[in-house]
Amino acid sequence: GAPTVLFDANHFNEAADKTALFRGGIEKAGHSFEYCDLDLTADLLDGVKLVVIDNPADGYKDREVKALSDFVREGGSLLLSCRGGGRRGKGRQKNLNGLLQGIGATLRFSSHQVFDDKVNYGRPWSLAINQFRDHPVFSNVKRLLFWNPCPIVAKNSGAWPANTSVVMEALPSAYSVVPEELKAALFPLKSKRVPLIGEEWLGKGLLFLMGTCTYTDYQYTEERRKSGVREAIGVGIHQTPLFNSNVVEHLIR
DSSP states (O other), X not given: OOOSEEEEOSSOOXXXXXXXXXXXXXXXXXXXXXXXXXOOOHXXXXXXXXXXXXXXXXXXXXXHHHHHHHHHHTTOEEEEEOOOSHHHHHHHHHHHHHHHXXXXXXXXXXXXXXXXXXXXSSSTTEEEEOOOOSOGGGTTOOOEEEESOOOXXXXXXXXXXXXXXXXXXXXXXXXXXXXXXXHHHHGGGTOXXXXXXXXXXXXXXXXXXXXXXXXXXXXXXXXXXXXXXXXXXXXXXXXXXXXXXXXXXXXXX
8 A cells, every 4th residue: 555654765855865763763653654766646646645855956847746736735745844055955945946836835945044153053053943833743842953944935025825834933043144035034924033844735735844854864863962962051952853753743644
């Protein structure tokens, strides 16, 4: 039968070969998981509950966009992750935003990068998030590592419509490399904090956009989780693996 979670590995996705621990956690929770090295088609998506797409270096074909659009509108979930900064990052954002446009979504990944000089895991681009909205993905999560993130914005820097919501923002101490454009984009939200996670309902299904990939093996190893704690006094070890599990459970509802 079809897997519960299908991870796209056919578009030179950045984290495809670094997610063994993410996969292990999903399977330990009783869900099936498969990597996909084929074009995404309606037949391939039949029976799947969640498709994960991380930082694709290749764009998506028209038939793949149509298949994913139908998949979401018929009740499937799509987890999309991107990152900020650099020429490579901008190319991957362009591919993801092309997919979002093709399926008729409003939310987009910004090409900018978010930094926090005050609350971080040793580097200003390793954000330590410790303030959360009331949302099931943050159940029992006290701290979250968000590495090299990009903001989530509405297309054309517009207002977020009723079928979208901000799931998580950067802390007030965070800033973007292009604050003028972010200020314009965030004005409709009446908030100065930068959205890093957003979700959008399309038909019966759900899009979940994260401004970084939280589910590489690096975020699971204890040594990596402790790194930077001495430099970031009072930040403490993050619970990013637990957050990832919560996200999956939320999206395969």
